[in-house]
Amino acid sequence: MAERFQIAAGEVIEVQLTSETYVIEGRPTPKAKKGKLQPLAGGRIANRMRVFLREADGKERNYDFADARIGLHDGHQAAVARGKIKGERDPINLMLVNFSTDERDLFERNIAEFLDKPALFGPIWKAVGLAALMLLIGMGLSHFVISPDKGWAYAFWWAFFFSFLAFPIFWGITALWTRLTDRARYQRDRAKLIADIEGALKAHRPVMAG
Numbered sequence: 001m002a003e004r005f006q007i008a009a010g011e012v013i014e015v016q017l018t019s020e021t022y023v024i025e026g027r028p029t030p031k032a033k034k035g036k037l038q039p040l041a042g043g044r045i046a047n048r049m050r051v052f053l054r055e056a057d058g059k060e061r062n063y064d065f066a067d068a069r070i071g072l073h074d075g076h077q078a079a080v081a082r083g084k085i086k087g088e089r090d091p092i093n094l095m096l097v098n099f100s101t102d103e104r105d106l107f108e109r110n111i112a113e114f115l116d117k118p119a120l121f122g123p124i125w126k127a128v129g130l131a132a133l134m135l136l137i138g139m140g141l142s143h144f145v146i147s148p149d150k151g152w153a154y155a156f157w158w159a160f161f162f163s164f165l166a167f168p169i170f171w172g173i174t175a176l177w178t179r180l181t182d183r184a185r186y187q188r189d190r191a192k193l194i195a196d197i198e199g200a201l202k203a204h205r206p207v208m209a210g
Contacts, residue, residue, distance in 0.1 A: 005094060005197060008063065009079035009204035010055035015072050018048045051096075053078065068096055069105050076100040077206045081197045083114040095197055099205055106194070115189045123178050127170035135163040 049065045051072055063080050072078055077099040082091035094114060096105040121129070138159025143152060 004193070005081050005083040005200075006091060007079055007081050007197070007200055007204055008053060008055060008061065009099075009201075010053040010077070012051060012072050012074055012076040012078050013054050013060060014052040014074060016050040016052075018050075019046065051078065051080075053080075063093070065093055065096060065105075065107075070096060070098050070103040071101070072098055079201055079204050081201070083110070085114060094193070097201060111190060111193065112186070115186060115193065123171060123175040126174040126178075127167055130170040130174070131163045131167045134166055135159045138162055 047067055049068045049072070050062055051065065052060055052062045054060050063082075065080075079097045079099065080093060081095040081097075083094050084091045092110045092114060093107050094111055095107070098104070135156075136159075139152070139155045142150075142155035142158045147154060147158070
């Protein structure tokens, strides 16, 4: 079974910092050239950091980070935990650690993407299942208890009517339940992932001099 994440660690030999400005474009203004969009307020600057590490095998490799919040300098000891997502060619950054300063940076969006597990049955399909169950139970009640003399056709339409009315309620309940349970599951999975990464980092933590 493949590991959930990989850790690269070593000595920082170079750090390159760049920034990119992302501008949100709006509708053309009367003074603008035909077809040209005018920039709107709200553009943001994304800071990028490329870190070159000399790893334990002696090879030098570089890793790119967007909006990293910790500082790294030449000579620092650092590690990066990366996770592979199915269908993606390159792993994504999960955590960046500076052993020299004992700082770490979590990339929350990447962690959320890494932990994302599409549900087998969404709220709408759960609601359909509950409505179908209600339909079957309603047919039995109608045919054997409420109106035993009116046949299965009557029982079906009688139960279908109430199942149809109940479907939006089932949908709302299952949607709320899914949201609450997904949030709790994500928090548990996130905590376990971080604990696992921290545990794996111990093998890469250098012994600092006196």
